[in-house]
Amino acid sequence: MRSTMRLLIVTLLILSAIYAEEISTDIPNENTEESILRVRSLPTTTEVVEKNWTSLSDTLDVFSARNLVRNWVEGKxxxxxxxxxxxxxxxxxxxxxxxxxxxxxxxxxRYTNGFFWGNSFFTGSATECEYIGQDYSRKNLKIGTESSIEEVREFNAEPRKLISADHSGSNTWFQTDPIDTLPYRLGFYMMRLSVNASRYTTTRLIHLGVCLPFSCSASDVAVIGKLAAGEFAAKHSSIEKVRDQHNLYNMYTDPIFWILAGICTIVLILMILGTGYDYYLSKKVTHQKNVIYDLEKHGKLEHLTNGNGKALNAVPGKVYLPVPVADSSSNDVQPINNNNDRENGLQPTATTERRKLSIPEELLLSFSVAANLKIICDRNVGGDTISTVHGLRAISIAWVILGHTCIVLFKYSDNMEYRKVVEKKFLFQTITNGVFSVDTFFFMSGLLVSFLYFRTNAKGDLKRLTQGTRGFIAGTLKFIGLLLYRFSRLTAPYMFILGMVEISMKYFHSNSVFEPPTPDHYNCPNYWWRNLLYINTWFPVEQMCMLWSWYLADDTQFYIVGSVILVLATTYFKTAAFALVSLLISSWITTGYIALVNNHMPSSDDPLALFDKIYDKPWTRLGPYLIGMSVGYFLFKTDCKMKMSKTTVIVGWLLSSACLLSLLYGLYEAELAPATAAAYSSLSHSAWAMSLAWIVIACSTGYGGYVNKILSWPLLYPFSRVTYCAYLVHPLVIRLTAMNLDSPFHLGKDIVAVTFVGQLVLSYMFSFIVSLTFEAPVVSMLKILSPKKRRHV
Structure with missing residues (x-):
């Protein structure tokens, strides 16, 4: 037994010596104890893999306080x-x-989640950073003062209180925090980083918000950002730009702000005076002072009354003031006899004489809020107006607002990939193809310009512009008159909103956690004159101020072309018709060629993919306008009266509906050949206008049925009348909503629907204000100052 134990011990010693010798040959110049420890510390295969593996959170650890503490050395x-x-x-x-x-x-x-789901905004909370060091539950503290420090000590010495709140039947307990004292002022900085997180993603731009000392500049924050980045994040990311809060935009030092403030002050005073004078005249009528003034210009019509309280018919366009001539005791006031007086049942007397409002009085009344509001909300339409247009306008502007709301929501969301999910839905094509809503406006614009021009020319009203002239000179005067009228009518609210856009985008460029969707803070101060001349679509989109103003530029350029055709048509109709058809065909060919060369696929590409080549260029969007002009002339020639068989009406409605629906939903999951795609890009906008042409013609000639009742619904008239201002204002309202957020949107059906309804309501609220302030007074003044025959006084 003992011999066996001895043999076993010897064997173990020999094996130990052999093992120790192998270690000494693998790890030279180290003692046995160190060698053993080294062997034990060698990683296994699994440990090596874990050490080389980098998680997504490591790669996106672009700013961490732990890394900053580890790497920071003052003065280095x-x-x-x-x-x-x-x-x-x-x-x-x-x-x-x-x-x-x-x-x-x-x-x-910091990175949380959703990177592959489209989250590129690690914004943190600028609001939380702003309120650090403040007792916002009771009162604000002045940072760095002795009184604030004493208040902090007193508050921290108090026992901590527990506050309970009942939420959905469960008790949630909150513990109040002691007030913290800041040693210095804080600032919030937005960093834009270029990150390549994995082999599955291309380089992405990350927007990171950091709260740091206000004493740090943008370049300082860039250095600090590199120190605060994780080891792997530093290798896969680079800081492109830092926005600090040192040179914040101060609107009170901006001349544009004071110009707008001065204009608003002047207009406000005129509105107060105009409304007050309107009220004064109305009170005089109420007190039987027999004052009447123009219904057409000021939306007011009062009955002329005699001394017995009996109402007499009033003559529009005249004001009756009691001017005694023979019998001062007479209370009857009647105008001097003329044809209009006889038609209205008024007979002359020798006791009074007629007086009209002076031009300054009429101009002042143009600013009356009550009169302008009555005109906007009038439930009747004039004889020269196609009532169907009102419904088309109201529906189209709501469609435009829906599309623009979605664009902004998609841009500033933390789950942008969700867009690809909803875009696969069949009904989402309604939003994707919202570009046709603009074609509706082009069609209606051409329709009304043509229809009203021929109506006005037939009445002889245009001769007031060309008295004593003929031929080319007369046509030139008509053209200039049309151009000046449009420029005067559109420019006042347009330039006011442009100034508001410039100021607001400058402010948000400095203060918002998001970057503005377009560089209006730079483009508007430099290129505003292009907007004033309505030529901004001739330049690159990167230089465009008020991006949505491209429509106004195109529509004005179409108006100029259309005015030339209309003036030409009064004398040389066939030549004008040939020019219109030639322009239409050339627009189709040009659009198709551009789409084919750029391999544009309307079935799969973003509708705005070729914005600078197809979307906003006048030579590619002219078709619907020219078709509208043709329809306007047709309605004028037929006087909105024509007979159609029942079969024709049914076929017309079926074809129109099929065309509209196919344009909206026909490309769903479709794959087009390059030539087919180019043809679609070229003809689709005009096809949309042709479908609308049937709707307008059918509704205007008595074959509209329920469609006409909907589109001519009087409730839509006020919204239609402020459509222009709604178009100008709504993108600004949408931007103000997004730029004021502290964190991105989170896309979902509910949030999109609720946001859209809110934007629609707010846009119309502001559009009514702008219309009452700038648009309606200008329209009224243009009617007053337009050339007219002098009436006998």
Whole structure:
């Protein structure tokens, strides 16, 4: 037994010696104990894989307080002296777990989730950063003052209170935090980083918000950002830009702000005076002072009354003031005899004489809020107006607002990939093909210009512009008159909104956590004159101020072309018709060629993919306008009266509906050949206008049925009359909503629907204000100042 034990011990010793010798040959110049420890520390195959593996959170660890504490050494990096001291204070406070430092870290953005679902906004919370150091539950503290420090000490010395709240039947307990004292002022910085997170993603732009000392400049924050990035994040990301809060935009130093403020003040005074004078005249009528003024210009019509309270017929366009001539005791006031007076049953007397409102009085009344509001909300339409147009306008502008709302929501969302999901839905084609709503406006614009021109010319009203002239000179005067009228009518509200866009985008470029969707803060101060001349679509889209104003530029250019054709048509109709058809065909050919060369696929490409080549260019969007002009002339020639068989009406409605529906939903999951896609891009907008042409003709000639009742619904008239201002205002309203957010949207059907309804309501609220302030007074003044025959006084 003993011999067996001895043999076993010897064997173990021999094996140990052999094993120790193998270790000594693998790890030379080390003692046995160190060698054993080294062997034990060698990683296994699994450990090697884990060490080389990098998680997504490591790659996207673009800013971490832990990394900043680990890497920070005061005075080592090229940043400002005060910023360096403040960062050192921050680092020490983090190590000591001081409350203010923890809140600063908490307010800074970081990767959470949803990167592959489209989340590119690690914005943190600018609002939380702003309120650090303030007792916002009771009152604000002045940072850095002795009184604030004493208040903090007193508050922290109080026992902590527990506040309970009942939410859905469960008790949630909140513990109040002690007030923290800031050693310096904080600032919120937005960093734009280029990140390549994995082999499955291309380089993405990440927008990161960080809360840091205000003493740090943008370049300082860029250095700090590199120190705060994780090891792997530093390799796969680079800082492109940092926006600081040192040179914040101050609108009170901007001349544009004071120009707009001055204009608003003047207009407000005129509105008060005009409304007051309107009220004064109305009161005089109420008190039997027998005052009447123009219904057409001011939306007011009062009955002329005699001394016995008996109402007499009023003559529109005249104001009757008691001017005694023979018998001062007479209360009867009647105008001097003329044809209009006889038609209205008024007979002359020797006791009174007629007086009209002076031009200054009429101009002042143009600013009357009550009169303009009555005109806008009037449930009747004039004889020269096609009532169907009102419904088309109201529906189309709502469609435009829906599309623009979705564009902004998609841009500033943390789940942008959700867009690809909803775009596969059949009904989403309604939003994708919202571009046709603009064609509706082009069609209606051409329709009304043509229809009203021929109506006005037939009445002889245009001769007032060309008295004593003929031929080319007369046509030139007509053209200039049409152009001046449109420029005067559109430009006042347009330039006012442009100024508002410039100021607001400058402000949000400095203060918002998001970058503005377009560089209006730069483009508007430099290129506003292009908007004033309505030629901004001739230049690159990157230089465009008020991107949505492309429609106004195109429509004005179409108006110029259309005016030439219309003036030409009064004398040389066949030549004008040939020019119209030639322009229409050339527009089709040009659009098809551009689409084919650029391989544009309307079935799969973004509708705005070729914005600078197809979408906003006048030579590619002219078709619907020319078709509208043709329809306007047709309705004028037929006087909106024609007979159609029942079969014709049914076939017309079926073809029109089929065309509209196929344009909206026909490309769903379709694959087009290049030539077919180019033909679709070329003809689809005109096909849409042709379908609308049937709707307008059928409704105007008595074959509209329920469609005409809907489109001519009087409730839509007020919204239609402010459509122009609604188009100008609504993108600004949408931007104000997005730019004021502290964090991105989260897409979903409910949030899109609720946001759209809110934007629609707000847009119309502001459009009514702008219309009452700028549009309606200008339209009224243009009627007053337009050439007219002088009436006998």
């Amino acid at each position: 990096y090229a940043i400002g002296v005060q910023c360096s001291k403040d960062i050192t204070t921050y680092v020490k406070a983090l190590k000591n777990e001081e409350l203010w430092a923890l809140k600063v870290d908490d307010a800074s953005g």
